[in-house]
Amino acid sequence: MDFVLIQFLTGLSNASALFLIASGLTVIFGVTRIVNFAHGSFYMLGAYLAWTIVRAFWDWGGREPYLFVLGVLAAAVVVGLIGVAMEMTLLRRIYRAPELFQLLATFGVVLMIQDATLAIWGPEDLPLPRPPWLRAFIDIAGSRFPRYDLILAIIGPVVLALLWLLFHRTRFGILVRAATQDREMVAALGVDQKKLFSGVFFLGSALAGLGGALVLPSQSANLQMDLSIIAEAFVVVVVGGMGSVTGAFLASLLIAEVQAFGIVLLPKITLVLVFLVMAAVLMVRPYGLLGKPQAHARAASGAVEPTLRPAPNILGLAGLAALLIAASAPFWAGAYAITVLIELAVFVLFAASLHLMMGPGGVVSFGHAAYFGLGAYGAALGLRYLALPMEAGLVAAPLFAGFFGVVFGVFVVRLSGVYLAMLTLAFAQIVWAATFQWVDVTGGDNGILGVWPSAWAADKSVYLWLALALCIGGTLLLRRFVFSPFGYGLRAARDSELRAEAIGLDTARLRLAAFAIAAAAAGLAGGVYAYAKGSVFPTYISIPKSVDALLMVLLGGVQTVTGPIVGAIAYHGLFVGILQATAYWRAALGLAIVVLVLAFPQGIAGFARDRWERARGLEAA
Amino acid sequence: MSAPVLEAVSLEKRFGGVHAVAGVSFRVAAGEMLALIGPNGAGKSTCFNLVNGQLRADGGEVRLGGQSLAGLRPRAIWRLGVGRTFQITATFASMTVRENVQMALISHRRMLWSFLARATDQFRAEAEALLAQVGMAEQAGRPCGVLAYGDLKRLELAIALANDPKLLLMDEPTAGMAPKERTALMDLTRGIVRARGLACLFTEHDMDVVFGQADRIIVMNRGRLIAEGTADQVRNDPAVREVYLGSGATSGGH
Amino acid sequence: MLSVSRLNAFYGRAHILHDVSLEAASGEVLVLLGRNGAGKSTTMKSIIGIVRPGAGSSVTFAGAEMAGRPPHEIARAGLGYVPEERRIFTDLTVMENLEVGRQAPREGLAPWTPERLFAIFPNLGRMRDRPGGRMSGGEQQMLTIARTLMGNPRLILLDEPSEGLAPVIVEEMANAIRQLKQEGLAVVLSEQNLHFAARVADRAVIIEKGTVRWQGTLATLEDEPEVKAQYLSV
Structure with missing residues (x-):
């Protein structure tokens, strides 16, 4: 019984930190409709800043508790101001952009903050020295429980109460709730949106900073804090219901308790457990515990998907020329160039598979790397346990990924918008966690090595041709699907679900089919990649890999069928270029993402098409 | 009168404590235009959505050509021959x-x-x-x-006719249109309904359209049918005047 | 009071409004007539700044230039806007909806308070703590007007106030508009319903394809059947 109580209290104290972060995220999302990826970075900054500020205070006035409190609050305020700075310089320019662009822009900020933190504080973990009062224990039912954790457990409910008062008893709070529903209308009633948004960003970011500062004594400031917390925070926000602070509180309790007991009872699957809880909640309540179906964020004037026209002939010729140049590379280029070209072919298919869902399907997957990775692991596991040769492995890869595409897709296609994106991210994290934690089967962090091609394809040149045939062939097939009755049905379901169902289309099944096809195609790309590298690792499934795919599609332009191809080539070129050029490649990549989002909101191909159509006076939709 | 194409029998629907549709029955025959009118919140939309499968009835039954539509989804109902247009065009x-x-x-x-x-x-x-x-x-x-x-409205009509329907459901077909366009669209609809022998059920706020185009009118208030009949019968019904038509305006707020 | 001249507006590449010019004096009810898609709503949205007017457009209100300023500044200058789709805050109560609309009192006008508004819209006074989402369409329409009045506007833009309302509610709406006129407010409304317009408005501006085609009093319009036939499909 004691064990239950202690674990329960541990859960409560973890829930508080989680709630602080998630409530900030959910408030920001509610009002600005921005899913702020950089929220985890604010949490991390809170910890680092508290480490610096609290230590400075202690050096000056001794290790007094009140100076710790002051330092934590100061860290929160500074993080709040950083949040406001980001809102004013970056987000203010892209409030009208599609939500995915906003997400990517904030991911660019994640990368920049990572490198900035590394430059300022260095790569080492930074623990806060703990004076005796921070290390004190109290007796609970005969067990020793850290007093600090008990204090943390109380902070969550206190913050919840304060937020409730803020939102129901102050004019600022009422305006925030109104703006959560319809910010344009709030502006038309004389409320300055900019101030409101900055205020909300300050509040949300400061909450994240406070969370980071408060966990510092029990953890330590480190560079992995941002992405590890953001996935959990997303889960809490989605489980609680996007935009609902009370929901975030309940969800953080649920998740933290599941973790607290899971770590004792089912230590092998703790990472998976959290996401399983999320999937279970969303099955019963698709919009989270206290969420409501999102009134589809009021489309700012006239944002309509354009009609699709087959590519002009000249584009086809250019594509053919590019393909011929790539295929002839063995005769004029070196080994490194061939490696790059193989990767390029893989990423073209990877991006095209995501595009099928995002473009015609209108389904934004935030965890597409899962299927890439499943394809790679499908081939590798086939080799390890069934001794499958490469030929069979390349068949197994899309089947394995496609199978999971169906399994996950069944849940995913019931949702829409941000919920859907978050659920795909959650599934990707499950797959990642499984490959990472299930060491006996997957080799964990060490991956699976020795995944080499069959003898006939061992030569790099031959493998390039094989990769081109499979990946470019696959991409062309996906293109064909887009223009088929199936592809039109998919677009119909995206354009107007109401009308689609009213003419007998089973929209959920259409989306599921698209999801499975996209997963299988990504799996094929992953399989080809595995044999090219000779190994597979959990990083194939990581969040940055999923973001890679999104960037390729968006860079190219989601509204054109050619977009993902152009995007994959441009992105990979950028990546290879930056990676070789600078030590701070994350910051450089982050900056590039931000600039691209600001400069090419339609993507490269979308931009080119717009010019093309303008020049010819074609009627735009 | 020939056998009805659409038959609604004692439909019931509750939302929480609200009795949105209470024992509503009506029939529509082939070639007939039936208008469903009533004040905002009277239960028209709910009633409409019970017929097209968007909502499930708590009681009663909807039959198409004698076949029960209970439990069928909108797309299945469409396959049985029901075409629809929407209040806010969906294309x-x-x-x-x-x-x-x-x-x-x-x-x-x-x-x-x-x-x-x-x-x-x-x-x-x-x-x-x-x-x-x-x-x-x-x-x-x-x-x-x-x-x-x-033109979007006309396109919707063409889409609704694509499955060669027996029944046409139109939710406020002329909302947001100018008077002449309204008449033109409904004349067109009426012509098609007659020529193809369809049954047509529509809701509408424009009394010119209702009185001018409908063969029969049913009036709902607070979830119940309060009147049924021809244009003249409905126009002169005191209960309808009180809850819906008002002090004598023949043309409402469209 | 309000003077719009050479107003142009665009949605992406589409040119929606072409040199629209119109004026509204204080205490006047002006109606914009025209078919759906003629540009009435866009005119209103451009005046309030939700749609950004094109270069060269001018919207002066109470002597100050409004074109190019953000919506909240225009609203604070005393221009109230009631959108077509009502757009009340469904999660907020009636009182909270009114609070969102509240702005500082305006010189020379008796400030609106919830109590004064409930005198005009008695229904609302009976449901102060009801969430907007649990009100009927007619009640929501009243709330959206009351909410805008809380900003103490000198002029109020009403986009299709009678759309989708039952004839009885439409009558209530007409009474409310006449009462606002008596309070000294200028009202600009858009309508497709000529009967309704004739009951409340002093003057009409007919818009078609984003261009002003005709202006004059409603009495004059009665005598011009060709105008009505050509632009209003009556």
Whole structure:
């Protein structure tokens, strides 16, 4: 019984930190409709800043508790101001952009903050020295429980109460709730949106900073804090219901308790457990515990998907020329160039598979790397346990990924918008966690090595041709699907679900089919990649890999069928270029993402098409 | 009178404590235009959505040509021959006018799950014939997103006719249109309903349209049917005047 | 009071309004007539700044230039806007909806308070703590007007106030508009319903394809059947 109580209290104290972060995220999302990826970075900054500020205070006035409190609050305020700075310089320019662009822009900020933190504080973990009062224990039912954790457990409910008062008893709070529903209308009633948004960003970011500062004594400031917390925070926000602070509180309790007991009872699957809880909640309540179906964020004037026209002939010729140049590379280029070209072919298919869902399907997957990775692991596991040769492995890869595409897709296609994106991210994290934690089967962090091609394809040149045939062939097939009755049905379901169902289309099944096809195609790309590298690792499934795919599609332009191809080539070129050029490649990549989002909101191909159509006076939709 | 195409029997629907539809029954025969009117919140939309399958009735039954529609989803009901238009037009904005109709035909002919054919080559002539019926032939190649409102309404009608329906459901078909366009659209509809022998059920706020086009009118208030009859009978019904028509305005707030 | 001249507006590449010019004096009820898609709503949205007017457009209100300023500044200058789709805050109560609309009192006008508004819209006074989402369409329409009045506007833009309302509610709406006129407010409304317009408005501006085609009093319009036939499809 004691064990239950202690674990329960541990859960409560973890829930508080989680709630602080998630409530900030959910408030920001509610009002600005921005899913702020950089929220985890604010949490991390809170910890680092508290480490610096609290230590400075202690050096000056001794290790007094009140100076710790002051330092934590100061860290929160500074993080709040950083949040406001980001809102004013970056987000203010892209409030009208599609939500995915906003997400990517904030991911660019994640990368920049990572490198900035590394430059300022260095790569080492930074623990806060703990004076005796921070290390004190109290007796609970005969067990020793850290007093600090008990204090943390109380902070969550206190913050919840304060937020409730803020939102129901102050004019600022009422305006925030109104703006959560319809910010344009709030502006038309004389409320300055900019101030409101900055205020909300300050509040949300400061909450994240406070969370980071408060966990510092029990953890330590480190560079992995941002992405590890953001996935959990997303889960809490989605489980609680996007935009609902009370929901975030309940969800953080649920998740933290599941973790607290899971770590004792089912230590092998703790990472998976959290996401399983999320999937279970969303099955019963698709919009989270206290969420409501999102009134589809009021489309700012006239944002309509354009009609699709087959590519002009000249584009086809250019594509053919590019393909011929790539295929002839063995005769004029070196080994490194061939490696790059193989990767390029893989990423073209990877991006095209995501595009099928995002473009015609209108389904934004935030965890597409899962299927890439499943394809790679499908081939590798086939080799390890069934001794499958490469030929069979390349068949197994899309089947394995496609199978999971169906399994996950069944849940995913019931949702829409941000919920859907978050659920795909959650599934990707499950797959990642499984490959990472299930060491006996997957080799964990060490991956699976020795995944080499069959003898006939061992030569790099031959493998390039094989990769081109499979990946470019696959991409062309996906293109064909887009223009088929199936592809039109998919677009119909995206354009107007109401009308689609009213003419007998089973929209959920259409989306599921698209999801499975996209997963299988990504799996094929992953399989080809595995044999090219000779190994597979959990990083194939990581969040940055999923973001890679999104960037390729968006860079190219989601509204054109050619977009993902152009995007994959441009992105990979950028990546290879930056990676070789600078030590701070994350910051450089982050900056590039931000600039691209600001400069090419339609993507490269979308931009080119717009010019093309303008020049010819074609009627735009 | 011939056997009804649509028959609603004692429909019931509750939302929480609200009795939105309470024991509503009506019939629509082939070739007949039946208008459903009533104040905002009277239960018209709920009633309408019970018929088209968007909502499930708590009691009672809807029958199409004698067959019960209980538990069927909207798309299954469509397959049985029910075409619909919406209060706020719902079309596929990223497609051309012709492609919108082709999409409906592709679904009707169960061609949806073909992956390699070109969608724009399917049922092209048929789509154009339907568009010609509603006077939209010359706009077939335009993106649907740039159409004028009245034309969108006509496109919706063409889409609704693509599955060769027995019953046409129109939710406020003339909302947001100018008086003459309204009459034109409803004249067109009436002509098609007569020619094809369809049954047509529509809701409407414009009394000119209701009194001018409907063969019969049913009036709802607070979830119940309070009157039924011809234009004159309904116009002179004191209960209808009190809750809906007001002090003598013949033309309402459309 | 309000003077719009050479107003142009665009949605992406589409040119929606072409040199629209119109004026509204204080205490006047002006109606914009025209078919759906003629540009009435866009005119209103451009005046309030939700749609950004094109270069060269001018919207002066109470002597100050409004074109190019953000919506909240225009609203604070005393221009109230009631959108077509009502757009009340469904999660907020009636009182909270009114609070969102509240702005500082305006010189020379008796400030609106919830109590004064409930005198005009008695229904609302009976449901102060009801969430907007649980009100009927007619009640929501009243709330959206009351909410805008809380900003103490000198002029109020009403986009299609009678759309989708039952005839009885439409009568209530007409009474409310006449009462606002008596309070000294200028009202600009858009309508497709000529009967309704004739009951409340002093003057009409007919818009078609984003261009002003005709202006004059409603009495004059009665005598011009060709105008009505050509632009209003009556």
